[in-house]
Amino acid sequence: MHSQHRLMLERAQSYQLSRPMIPSRVPSPTSLPVDERTGTIAFAFDIDGVLVRSKDPLPGATEAISMLQKLGVPFIFLTNGGGKTEEDHVTLLAKRLELELSAEQFVQAHTPFRDLIPQLQHKNVLVLGGTYDSMRLVAEDYGFKHVYTTSDIYRSFPNIYPFDELTSEYHKSAGREVELDSAGMLQISAILIWSSPRDWGTDLQFMLDLLLSHQGFVNTISSLNGNKSLPNNGYGQDGQPSIYWCNPDLTWATSHPLPRVAQGSFRAALQGIWLSQTGLDHIPNETTVGKPTKATYLYGEKTLVAYNNKVNDEDTPQIEIVYMVGDNPASDIQGANSFVSPRGFEWKSILVESGVHVAGTSPAHSPTHIVADVLEAVNLAIAEWTTGNCQNSLSKSSTLVDLTELTIKEEELEK
Ligand code: G3P
Numbered sequence: 379m380h381s382q383h384r385l386m387l388e389r390a391q392s393y394q395l396s397r398p399m400i401p402s403r404v405p406s407p408t409s410l411p412v413d414e415r416t417g418t419i420a421f422a423f424d425i426d427g428v429l430v431r432s433k434d435p436l437p438g439a440t441e442a443i444s445m446l447q448k449l450g451v452p453f454i455f456l457t458n459g460g461g462k463t464e465e466d467h468v469t470l471l472a473k474r475l476e477l478e479l480s481a482e483q484f485v486q487a488h489t490p491f492r493d494l495i496p497q498l499q500h501k502n503v504l505v506l507g508g509t510y511d512s513m514r515l516v517a518e519d520y521g522f523k524h525v526y527t528t529s530d531i532y533r534s535f536p537n538i539y540p541f542d543e544l545t546s547e548y549h550k551s552a553g554r555e556v557e558l559d560s561a562g563m564l565q566i567s568a569i570l571i572w573s574s575p576r577d578w579g580t581d582l583q584f585m586l587d588l589l590l591s592h593q594g595f596v597n598t599i600s601s602l603n604g605n606k607s608l609p610n611n612g613y614g615q616d617g618q619p620s621i622y623w624c625n626p627d628l629t630w631a632t633s634h635p636l637p638r639v640a641q642g643s644f645r646a647a648l649q650g651i652w653l654s655q656t657g658l659d660h661i662p663n664e665t666t667v668g669k670p671t672k673a674t675y676l677y678g679e680k681t682l683v684a685y686n687n688k689v690n691d692e693d694t695p696q697i698e699i700v701y702m703v704g705d706n707p708a709s710d711i712q713g714a715n716s717f718v719s720p721r722g723f724e725w726k727s728i729l730v731e732s733g734v735h736v737a738g739t740s741p742a743h744s745p746t747h748i749v750a751d752v753l754e755a756v757n758l759a760i761a762e763w764t765t766g767n768c769q770n771s772l773s774k775s776s777t778l779v780d781l782t783e784l785t786i787k788e789e790e791l792e793k
Pocket residue numbers: 424425426427456457458459460625627629630631640641706
């Protein structure tokens with residue numbers, strides 16, 4: 379028996395499930411006897427609401443992660459959070475959990491933007507989210523060479539937002555002069571939203587301006603807008619910037635007792651304004667990564683495989699099952715349930731009750747299992763794997779959605 383299997387078996391024997399498990403109707407590779415298996419399980423952990431809540435570690439988080447480290451079970455963090463480099467974010471999480479973690483295990487909401495470097499590296503991009511220079515620094519760390527923030531635009535074009543009483547001092551101090559071209563113009567090729575925008579009024583106004591502009595030039599308006607002989611009545615038909623979102627979450631779990639609005643809510647606000655101004659119910663040239671999109675699960679799986687190959691020796695078992703442990707049914711659970719692994723991995727979902735999902739309520743997307751917290755999730759997965767009997771504590775009958783519209787084209791993101 380592989381040493382990892384032996385250690386997992388020992389762990390499983392000491393664990394008592396707190397809820398009854400119902401045999402799965404779906405045959406699984408875990409139905410092989412444990413000593414005949416050559417593969418392993420792996421984990422993808424959501425962070426907010428699973429491992430931490432705001433700055434505080436959640437009960438069982440440190441124990442769950444350190445147990446996997448001892449067992450040599452590969453895992454990654456798959457979060458819709460961001461706003462920092464992967465190195466900075468993993469350092470913060472490691473400190474909060476009092477563990478050693480690697481940035482190579484870390485997929486944030488905007489990590490897939492790294493794959494946009496070949497096409498946008500030398501273009502002017504507008505980045506939204508964060509405060510002061512934080513998003514510019516992350517974007518530059520990824521390799522983007524010409525990065526602007528809304529504060530930069532404000533500094534050069536102070537009239538873009540008329541209700542600046544509360545924010546003008548901030549934008550003046552946070553922004554820097556933009557580089558105009560030889561005609562005195564600024565052209566933005568893409569808008570990348572990295573985390574929740576802070577000054578919604580200015581950001582919404584400026585995004586709308588660019589969506590209605592001629593080829594993304596600031597302070598222009600397209601003559602094609604409203605032309606009924608063109609597709610979409612001429613809107614989005616004039617080389618306007620592409621928009622890249624990285625977090626569809628409408629809400630997220632913080633230390634506040636009620637969920638707080640997240641980037642998806644900002645997009646909904648823009649969508650509402652766009653609809654009322656153009657009559658169109660979709661924003662043109664937009665793509666979205668982040669859970670639950672296929673693009674992010676592809677990126678996560680790629681990261682997991684690379685990490686497993688790096689940290690484990692040659693006879694390490696290959697990954698057969700990935701458990702996505704999350705607190706948000708619409709994000710973590712829907713994404714894992716919908717994802718079809720190109721490598722043939724089986725993705726299962728475990729919903730915890732320590733974040734967005736409220737115990738006793740019925741989640742909109744049914745996970746493979748529901749448990750109290752991350753430690754119970756890990757114990758359950760190990761028990762399921764080592765008993766050689768794949769079991770479901772719930773039926774997996776979530777509403778599958780077509781994620782193609784939410785997903786960056788694979789040729790843009792897949793290496
Ligand atoms: O949507 C906000 C974000 O912080 C949620 O993070 O770790 O729950 O995906 P996470």
